[in-house]
Amino acid sequence: MKYSKKTISESLPRYQEIQNHLKSQILSGTWAPGTKVPSEHELAAQFDCARMTVSKAIGSLVEKGLVVRRRRAGTIVAAPRSQETVLEIHDIQAEVQASGRLYRFDIQSRRVGKATREEAEKLGAALGSPVLAISCVHWADTVPYALEERLINLDAVPEAESEMFREVPPGSWLLAKIPWNEAEHRIFAVSADAVTARVLKIRRSAPCLCIERRTRRDSHNVTYVRLIYPGEQHVLVARFQTHGATAR
Amino acid sequence: MKYSKKTISESLPRYQEIQNHLKSQILSGTWAPGTKVPSEHELAAQFDCARMTVSKAIGSLVEKGLVVRRRRAGTIVAAPRSQETVLEIHDIQAEVQASGRLYRFDIQSRRVGKATREEAEKLGAALGSPVLAISCVHWADTVPYALEERLINLDAVPEAESEMFREVPPGSWLLAKIPWNEAEHRIFAVSADAVTARVLKIRRSAPCLCIERRTRRDSHNVTYVRLIYPGEQHVLVARFQTHGATAR
DNA sequence: CAGCGCAATATGCCTAGACATATTGGCACC
DNA sequence: GGTGCCAATATGTCTAGGCATATTGCGCTG
Numbered sequence: 001m002k003y004s005k006k007t008i009s010e011s012l013p014r015y016q017e018i019q020n021h022l023k024s025q026i027l028s029g030t031w032a033p034g035t036k037v038p039s040e041h042e043l044a045a046q047f048d049c050a051r052m053t054v055s056k057a058i059g060s061l062v063e064k065g066l067v068v069r070r071r072r073a074g075t076i077v078a079a080p081r082s083q084e085t086v087l088e089i090h091d092i093q094a095e096v097q098a099s100g101r102l103y104r105f106d107i108q109s110r111r112v113g114k115a116t117r118e119e120a121e122k123l124g125a126a127l128g129s130p131v132l133a134i135s136c137v138h139w140a141d142t143v144p145y146a147l148e149e150r151l152i153n154l155d156a157v158p159e160a161e162s163e164m165f166r167e168v169p170p171g172s173w174l175l176a177k178i179p180w181n182e183a184e185h186r187i188f189a190v191s192a193d194a195v196t197a198r199v200l201k202i203r204r205s206a207p208c209l210c211i212e213r214r215t216r217r218d219s220h221n222v223t224y225v226r227l228i229y230p231g232e233q234h235v236l237v238a239r240f241q242t243h244g245a246t247a248r
Numbered sequence: 249m250k251y252s253k254k255t256i257s258e259s260l261p262r263y264q265e266i267q268n269h270l271k272s273q274i275l276s277g278t279w280a281p282g283t284k285v286p287s288e289h290e291l292a293a294q295f296d297c298a299r300m301t302v303s304k305a306i307g308s309l310v311e312k313g314l315v316v317r318r319r320r321a322g323t324i325v326a327a328p329r330s331q332e333t334v335l336e337i338h339d340i341q342a343e344v345q346a347s348g349r350l351y352r353f354d355i356q357s358r359r360v361g362k363a364t365r366e367e368a369e370k371l372g373a374a375l376g377s378p379v380l381a382i383s384c385v386h387w388a389d390t391v392p393y394a395l396e397e398r399l400i401n402l403d404a405v406p407e408a409e410s411e412m413f414r415e416v417p418p419g420s421w422l423l424a425k426i427p428w429n430e431a432e433h434r435i436f437a438v439s440a441d442a443v444t445a446r447v448l449k450i451r452r453s454a455p456c457l458c459i460e461r462r463t464r465r466d467s468h469n470v471t472y473v474r475l476i477y478p479g480e481q482h483v484l485v486a487r488f489q490t491h492g493a494t495a496r
Numbered sequence: 497c498a499g500c501g502c503a504a505t506a507t508g509c510c511t512a513g514a515c516a517t518a519t520t521g522g523c524a525c526c
Numbered sequence: 527g528g529t530g531c532c533a534a535t536a537t538g539t540c541t542a543g544g545c546a547t548a549t550t551g552c553g554c555t556g
Binding site: 497498499500501502503504505506507508509510511512513514515516517518519520521522523524525526 | 538
Binding site for chain 1: 275276277308311328332333334335336337423426429431432433434435436437438439453454455456457458465466477479480481482483484485486487
């Protein structure tokens with residue numbers, strides 16, 4: 001059979017049709033975890049196409065973590081164990097503007113110097129290495145939106161030393177400077193200390209959401225940031241994703 | 249040229265070699281966002297392989313969100329947009345046991361009835377539909393670990409009505425019952441109310457991390473859960489991911 | 497019956513060519 | 527000089543084979 005795509009009305013590529021078929025069996029629970037998926041040969045016969053086409057369809061499901069393949073043993077439906085969700089952490093400026101409010105920020109303090117022990121630890125750099133420490137408040141209209149405390153490793157980003165952040169907030173500036181990176185987040189609740197309470201205009205010991213992020217590039221630590229969002233207002237939303245490649 | 253894999257050292261498949269090469273160019277920043285990647289033909293010539301092999305390599309990078317492809321225009325390096333991180337939300341029992349502590353839970357209250365307006369809204373079900381409402385405390389050794397307030401849609405999971413959760417906590421029970429699903433998380437900081445403070449043995453209005461999760465299956469809402477972790481102890485860790493789809 | 501080795505099987509990776517389709521740059525025509 | 531159309535190009539999808547490799551089940555032998 002030669003390659004002729006337009007059979008009747010068609011628009012979806014063949015491999016996606018196959019993929020959707022398999023996916024619906026899995027997601028609907030018809031095929032429970034552990035169930036053996038028909039072999040590539042069988043599916044190729046069933047959908048009347050080449051084995052490669054089936055292989056491509058299944059290959060994609062593997063990347064999505066819906067199935068696991070083993071030679072000779074065949075393809076089986078993966079078990080969903082730890083739930084993984086994708087959390088989008090936006091640029092604060094974009095976040096505020098997306099909600100239709102006026103974005104503004106002001107630099108509270110700015111210091112260039114050698115890293116103290118605490119700073120070196122947070123940043124993951126050597127003690128005494130040159131750092132830029134910045135404290136900055138983000139505003140949405142006339143309400144404090146978040147307090148940012150940031151350390152920048154000047155060994156990694158020497159240009160930052162002369163940057164005054166008059167126009168662009170540090171986060172956005174760095175994002176533009178450093179195209180691709182690795183990051184690690186820690187999210188937890190804290191109680192507002194005196195300084196935080198003052199600048200965010202909330203009462204002392206009010207609950208705040210705190211996000212710590214350490215960013216690396218090519219295994220070099222670039223920046224550490226601690227964002228404190230006031231009160232119970234700020235909500236991180238993580239959209240779904242099930243998966244189970246990491247079996248347990 | 250016929251297919252002969254074992255050239256010299258033999259190890260990585262061809263398409264992965266190509267993928268790694270491209271990936272390193274992108275991640276190192278050598279190819280800035282917007283840069284045009286060599287065409288499939290060029291790469292095929294360069295790596296002395298078939299175009300399909302190159303296509304497979306690039307196809308995977310597309311799924312990872314590192315590049316964007318457009319016909320005729322070619323393949324270009326994608327711009328890193330909002331940072332996305334993968335957040336793993338574990339089963340509480342597993343979480344506690346992983347930290348080497350003894351896991352225990354007790355059911356505070358259990359009620360079967362018709363959904364109140366508030367419950368219906370949280371669960372995303374119709375007002376008056378049958379629900380199971382459960383409140384449950386999770387312990388690590390002798391310390392309260394989290395307070396769980398859960399609603400289960402009995403239309404979706406009728407078996408839950410007769411389940412008393414003596415052995416298995418509701419979360420684990422449901423996870424085993426419902427193999428694949430979609431979920432939506434909301435994460436924020438709250439201040440402990442009187443009840444929460446009492447059962448978690450913390451002072452009133454102490455900051456707590458709150459995770460709300462609504463779980464669906466086949467677009468049917470199955471369960472809503474609100475987990476409250478006491479104090480500043482509990483930390484969610486999200487490992488990096490610059491971007492993209494599903495990745496590993 | 498236990499253990500070993502082999503053949504069958506299912507995936508893994510690859511090729512060389514084909515047709516399909518979107519897009520773009522340039523050329524011809526007005 | 528503007529504009530519309532066409533050919534060149536790069537990807538998108540697919541085929542029908544091929545050899546490579548891990549595993550499993552089974553039959554044979556001690």
